[in-house]
Amino acid sequence: MKRVDETLKSELGRQGIFTTTLQDLYNWGRTSSLWPLNFGLACCAIEMIATTMARYDLARFGAEVFRPSPRQADLMIVAGTVTKKMAPQVVRLYNQMPEPKYVISMGACAISGGPFKQGYNVLKGIDRYIPVDVYIPGCPPRPEALIEAFMALQKRIDAQQLTGTNRPRHLNADEPSEFAVPQFGAHDLQPAKNPAVWNAPLVQISQTGNDGSGKN
Amino acid sequence: MDLEKIKSEVEANVPGCRLETVANPSPSVQHSLRLDPEHAVAVATFLRDAVGLRFDFCSNVTGIDWPPTEVSQKVKVRRLVEGVEQEVDEVQKTTTPGSIEVVYHLFSIELKHGPLVLRMSTQDRDAGVHLPSLTHVWRSAEFQEREIFDLFGVVFDGHPDLRRLLMWDEFVDHPMRRDYIEPDDFEYEPTAHDEVLRRAQQHQSETRPADEGGIR
Numbered sequence: 001m002k003r004v005d006e007t008l009k010s011e012l013g014r015q016g017i018f019t020t021t022l023q024d025l026y027n028w029g030r031t032s033s034l035w036p037l038n039f040g041l042a043c044c045a046i047e048m049i050a051t052t053m054a055r056y057d058l059a060r061f062g063a064e065v066f067r068p069s070p071r072q073a074d075l076m077i078v079a080g081t082v083t084k085k086m087a088p089q090v091v092r093l094y095n096q097m098p099e100p101k102y103v104i105s106m107g108a109c110a111i112s113g114g115p116f117k118q119g120y121n122v123l124k125g126i127d128r129y130i131p132v133d134v135y136i137p138g139c140p141p142r143p144e145a146l147i148e149a150f151m152a153l154q155k156r157i158d159a160q161q162l163t164g165t166n167r168p169r170h171l172n173a174d175e176p177s178e179f180a181v182p183q184f185g186a187h188d189l190q191p192a193k194n195p196a197v198w199n200a201p202l203v204q205i206s207q208t209g210n211d212g213s214g215k216n
Numbered sequence: 217m218d219l220e221k222i223k224s225e226v227e228a229n230v231p232g233c234r235l236e237t238v239a240n241p242s243p244s245v246q247h248s249l250r251l252d253p254e255h256a257v258a259v260a261t262f263l264r265d266a267v268g269l270r271f272d273f274c275s276n277v278t279g280i281d282w283p284p285t286e287v288s289q290k291v292k293v294r295r296l297v298e299g300v301e302q303e304v305d306e307v308q309k310t311t312t313p314g315s316i317e318v319v320y321h322l323f324s325i326e327l328k329h330g331p332l333v334l335r336m337s338t339q340d341r342d343a344g345v346h347l348p349s350l351t352h353v354w355r356s357a358e359f360q361e362r363e364i365f366d367l368f369g370v371v372f373d374g375h376p377d378l379r380r381l382l383m384w385d386e387f388v389d390h391p392m393r394r395d396y397i398e399p400d401d402f403e404y405e406p407t408a409h410d411e412v413l414r415r416a417q418q419h420q421s422e423t424r425p426a427d428e429g430g431i432r
Contacts, residue, residue, distance in 0.1 A: 085384050120391045120398045121383065184384040188399035200419060 023162045030074075030100055030168075031062070031154045037073035038066035039093065042080025044107040044140040051143040061150055070096040075153070077146075078132075081109035081116060082123040084189050088181050094130045095178040099170035102157075104149050105132045108139045115139070128193040130179050131169070219247045222269065222332065229266070230258045238335060248319070248333035253347050256336055257374075260353040263322065263332070271322040271332055274354030277361055279368040283394045284314040284341070314341045316368050316393075320350065320357070338370060341393075349375035367392035 004019050012019050040048060052058045052066065067073040070093045082090055094103065105126055108114030116122035126132065133156065134149045141149075160168050169175045179197060182189040193199075223235050233255035238248045251259050263271045286309055293306045315337045323330030338345045349372035351358045361372045362381040369390035372378055380387065389396055400415065408416045 085382070120396070124401055184386040186386060186388045188401060192399065192401050 026162060027158050027160060031157045033062045034075045034102070034150070034153070035065045035067050035073050036063055036075040036077050037070055037093065037097065038068045039076065040079045041082060041086065041090075042107075042109065044079035044110070047140045047143055048077055048079045048106065048146060051146045056143040056147060058147065058150065061147070061154065063150065070094075071098065073097055074100060075102045075104065077104045077106050078110040078126045079106045080140075081114065082126050083121055084123055085121070085184075087123045087126070087129065087189060088183070090126060091129045091179060091181045095181070099177055100168055101170075102133045102153055103130055104134045104136065104146075104153065106136045106146060106149070107141055108137060111135050111137065123189070125198075128198045129182060131197055219249060219332075222263075223249060225266070225269070226259055226262055230255055230262055233259055235259070246331070246333060248335050250335045250337070253336055256348045257350065257353065260320075260334075260350045264353055268327075270324045270326045271330065273323045273325050273330075274320055274350070274356050275323055275331070276319075276321040277350075277357050277364065278319050279364040279370060279392065280317040280319065281341075281368060281393050282314050282317060282337075284311055286311045313339075315339065316341060316345060316370050318347055318364060318370060320354075322354075341369075345369055346371045346373050348373055349378075351375050366390070369393065 004021060009019050040046075050056060052064070058064065063075070070076075074097070076090075076094055076097065078090065094101070103126070105111050109116060109122065110126050113119070113122045113124040117124055123129075127135075134153050136145050136149045138145055157168075160166055162171065170177065176196070180191075180194055182191060182194075184190075219237055223237060227233060227235060234252040236250040238250055240246045240248065263269050288307050288309045290305050291308050292303050294301055295304050295306075296302075297304060317335055317337045320334040320336075321330075322332040322334065336347050338347055347370055349357070349361055351361055351372070352374065358376070359381060361370075361375055362378060364370050365372060365375075365378055366380040366382050367390055379385065383391070391398070
């Protein structure tokens, strides 16, 4: 899709003629009214609440309306520790959100389990079950970090095209909109991860000088 | 608070109860009182209602897992060796069955004294994990006894609502027991070492052979 020449556009604007493309309009609409789901899991939620209040004022970015229902929300901010007992509900809430929908994984716990990574009851990152658009590290991240993530998501949406490989997920009929909700098993969640969404990254583990004793 | 005085007072008023003081050699010298499960409710009710004691507040209930231990001892035994009676060293192994211990911390709000530490032990760690519930004496014990039921597997007889508190109902293990094996649910760590390194290698060799750059 060919974009309108920017100088021509501003020149026309000065003459009182507004030109745009359907793609710009579509992306502008999606970018400027990202309504988050009113949903917090742990201490990160307090920072999320602070972000929406007067000092940081997330409303400047078009996200002032926190929706109490997934049916009306566009953005899920996974703010806090996802316990294994809570994980099915988080996935179910995501499934209930209408397209287009986005996920921000906020804080160390939502990314990887954080300080509870070696525990028995905390999910080691929500990206094992649902696709995540932006990750924010921090424990908890400052409101500025959430705003930064929000702007990163907006930039990402702005760069998307209506057709082609860079098109939004919901315009691709092959991309699923719902993901399998894990079941409570006898020892762990079943399945422990959704292989269609997440696989363990290959980490280059160098064994030179490491005999497993902890000393080099 | 003199523990011996409390002990003799309880023994005089609750017939048949078998109490035992457990000394604490640490600087805190917080000695505790071991109850027998049969008379625990009667003793607890007495401690709550007796005029000079009035332990009206149960601030904390927790559990301790004592796994079965095997102690090998060298014992000198007289025995016939080649027709001659000699003193021979022999290794004797004694196994103590494990138990789960439940600890209650009591305070008196009315008389401003405490803590009084109560202990109760189960018979073993398999079938004999029944203990009487003290929830009817101190209502604040309800959730904490549920937590011990969840994490240690102690069944509190007479508890009004004995369900798992933290883990889901389908879960079968007891995570705070020493022999609990946690699910193998984190596959990598950026700076893996020791046990985590061993696990990471195992996972990576499952997903990708070494010559493709899995493990070096």
